[in-house]
Structure formats: structure tokens, C-alpha cells
Amino acid sequence: MEQSTSDSEVSDRKRVVIIGGGVAGALLAKTIQFDADVTLVDPKEYFEIPWTNLRAMVEPLIAERSVINHSEYLTNGRVIISRAINITETEVLTEEGSPITYDYLVIATGHDDPVPKTKMERLEEHNSENKKIQAANSILIIGGGPTGVELAGEIATDFPDKKVTLVHSGSRLLQFIGPRASTKTLKWLTSKNVEVILEESVTFNTESDGKQVYQLSNGKTIDADCHFLCIGRSTSSSWLKKTILNGSLNTIGKLMVDEYLRVKGRKNIFAIGDITGILEIKQGYLAQRHALLAARNLKMLMTEGDESKMATYKPGSSIAIVSLGRRDAVAQLPFITAIGRMPGLIKSRDLFVGKTRKQLGLEPNPQIAQTTWYKGFCK
Numbered sequence: 001m002e003q004s005t006s007d008s009e010v011s012d013r014k015r016v017v018i019i020g021g022g023v024a025g026a027l028l029a030k031t032i033q034f035d036a037d038v039t040l041v042d043p044k045e046y047f048e049i050p051w052t053n054l055r056a057m058v059e060p061l062i063a064e065r066s067v068i069n070h071s072e073y074l075t076n077g078r079v080i081i082s083r084a085i086n087i088t089e090t091e092v093l094t095e096e097g098s099p100i101t102y103d104y105l106v107i108a109t110g111h112d113d114p115v116p117k118t119k120m121e122r123l124e125e126h127n128s129e130n131k132k133i134q135a136a137n138s139i140l141i142i143g144g145g146p147t148g149v150e151l152a153g154e155i156a157t158d159f160p161d162k163k164v165t166l167v168h169s170g171s172r173l174l175q176f177i178g179p180r181a182s183t184k185t186l187k188w189l190t191s192k193n194v195e196v197i198l199e200e201s202v203t204f205n206t207e208s209d210g211k212q213v214y215q216l217s218n219g220k221t222i223d224a225d226c227h228f229l230c231i232g233r234s235t236s237s238s239w240l241k242k243t244i245l246n247g248s249l250n251t252i253g254k255l256m257v258d259e260y261l262r263v264k265g266r267k268n269i270f271a272i273g274d275i276t277g278i279l280e281i282k283q284g285y286l287a288q289r290h291a292l293l294a295a296r297n298l299k300m301l302m303t304e305g306d307e308s309k310m311a312t313y314k315p316g317s318s319i320a321i322v323s324l325g326r327r328d329a330v331a332q333l334p335f336i337t338a339i340g341r342m343p344g345l346i347k348s349r350d351l352f353v354g355k356t357r358k359q360l361g362l363e364p365n366p367q368i369a370q371t372t373w374y375k376g377f378c379k
């Protein structure tokens, strides 16, 4: 499906195709839309601020601001709602539709989550997850990475009477950051009556009456009315193995880039965001930094064509903030790990939604129309 968001169909501007409309791809598309003939390829019609997903499960209204149709910020470009499946030296092929010719290509396919195509369907999905939480007395969360921890924090804060159990197969929570953050987070969750079980995995069995039984690897069972699977999101790079970029993937399936964020050995193909093999923590604020640097370098190449004037990228430091409900958070900063209200002030209240919308040229706090999808929502 193609959505044209510009009036002028004929252009002498360079054709830039961006694959992936996530944190990095959306910002890049918005930034260069008046400097190039931009086509954004994404399997869904919207960009969603990924770290608001868990809040949306307890407060679906936030999704009205955090699920943003691509056409809202890309007012002078084309959106192809499809998945890219191949790349040649000159074209991108998608699951649906004809080949898209490019002068410059940008790969920004960080993760490929199984989410619906339309904004309305996505809002309905958040609403039904919210109803599932509301209807349950006991909830099992499987996975102790940022997704599982943030979901446990949201439920424990908004629904303190529900019994929440978090099972994680690793020896500590939040293994992507340091052990001090893990210890502090475990203490915080326990203080909110979340039962945390480490070094166990869960198998699902269904009893004859249809009841779901959750069994731990130690043989014990967990009683829960429902569960949420919060296991790691893998990088969306397997599709690249059948393309001209196969040789540019490293051993963990990330694209190797040079200091200008071009795929190694390629003059006109860039990669940005979590798909890159840059040795740094995978975070959205760094994906945004990649997008802005790639925008600068693309503009330089398209106008002056002088490679020596391109800006170089320096890997970011390991800063990460994991929210714990609406007021608290745990933060790993360069020299300190902090938990509580202070880091919470930075992230947990608005989850950077206003800031991200502003970056995309949108009103940070738009009036939310009373649409039908959240009629059943009450808290």
C-alpha cells in the first residue's frame, strides 16, 4: 500500500529510501523530507514510541499521543506500507508492490515486532491488554529485561492489589546494564509486593478444563489468571541475508558501519539505530543521534558531494533509564546508578512522549478526540 504525502510527484531531488519507520527511520525521514525525494518503507502505517508500550497497557490513552501515523510528520514524502524483502544495487523490493529505485538507501530496521498495520487496530490492542490486566487478580510476567521490569512496575503502581509474579531465566534483572541497577530494581519491585523468581523458566500446560498451568523448571507451579511474555526483541536483520548486504552483517546479525554511518564498503547505503553493530548500548536516544548525523551526511552528499566534509560518529556512553511506574525509575549514568524519584523525574512521568513528538515537528500535547476505541476503558 502506498501513501503519498506530497503534492509534487515529479522531482529532480535525489531519491532516498529509508527502510524502517521506528525511532531512527522516522526522525531521519522527517529531517530530510524537504532536501530529498523521500520514501519510507514500514510494515505499519504508524510510528510508535516503543518505550510507551508498557504504560499503554495500564493507561491506553497515552497511545493516542505515542502512536503517530507516518503521514503526520512526513508531510512531503511517500510511505510504502510493506516489509522490505530484498535490496539490489539500485532498488528495494517489498512484499507488496513494485521495486523502489534509490540513489541513497538507509537501513533502519531495528526490530520487527508483531504489531497490527493500522493505528486504530494498535489502539484497540492496547485497550484489550488493559482489559486483560483489569480482569485478572494475579498476573505472571515472563522475562526480566527492560520490558518485563517496566510492565511489572506499571502494574504494581497502578494496580497495587493485583498479585504480580515476574519469572526471569537469568541470574539478575536488567542484564543489559550493570549489576547495581539489577539489585536496586529487585529491591524496588519486592517492596511493591512483586514476587521475583530468578534462574527459572516457565512451561505452559493446559488442564482438561482449559485452565492454563504455569510450571517452573524446578517443578513448582505458579497460579496466575493471565500472563505476559516479555522476552527480548531480536534485531530485524535476517531478511538482509538474502541481499547484497549479507557480507556486511557481523556474527550477531548487525550491520557493520564506518564512522560516517555508511554500511562498510558502500558509498550510498547507510545504517542507523539498533540494526548497527556500533559498540554501544542499544538505546533510542542514540538511534536518534544516528538519524541526525546520517541526515547531515546525506545532505552533504546530495548538495556538495564532498565526502571529506561528512560528520563522524562517536559511540555514546552507557546511559539507560528504566521506568518503575509513574514516578520512579532506575538509571545507569556514566559514574552512578540511581533509583527513585530523581531518575523518575527524567523519564517516568511523560516517558519522553512530548519531547519525541516535538522532535517530529508535532504538537507535544494535542487534544485527544473521544474516539470509540477506549469506551471500555476505566481505571
Ligand SMILES: Cc1cc2nc3c(=O)[nH]c(=O)nc-3n(C[C@H](O)[C@H](O)[C@H](O)COP(=O)(O)OP(=O)(O)OC[C@H]3O[C@@H](n4cnc5c(N)ncnc54)[C@H](O)[C@@H]3O)c2cc1C
Residues within 6 Å of the ligand: 019, 020, 021, 022, 023, 024, 025, 041, 042, 043, 044, 050, 051, 082, 083, 084, 085, 108, 109, 110, 111, 112, 113, 146, 147, 150, 236, 239, 272, 273, 274, 275, 282, 283, 284, 285, 286, 287, 321, 322, 347
Ligand atoms: C521496554 C523498553 C524501554 C526502553 N526505554 C528506552 C528509553 O527510555 N530511552 C531510550 O533511548 N531507549 C529506550 N529503549 C530502546 C529503544 O526503544 C530502541 O533503542 C529504539 O527503538 C531503536 O530504534 P530503531 O529505529 O533502531 O528500531 P525500532 O524502533 O525497533 O524500529 C524499527 C522499525 O523497522 C521496521 N521494520 C523491521 N523490519 C522491517 C522490514 N523488513 N521492512 C520494513 N520495515 C521493517 C519496524 O516495523 C519498525 O518500525 C527501550 C526499549 C525497551 C524494549
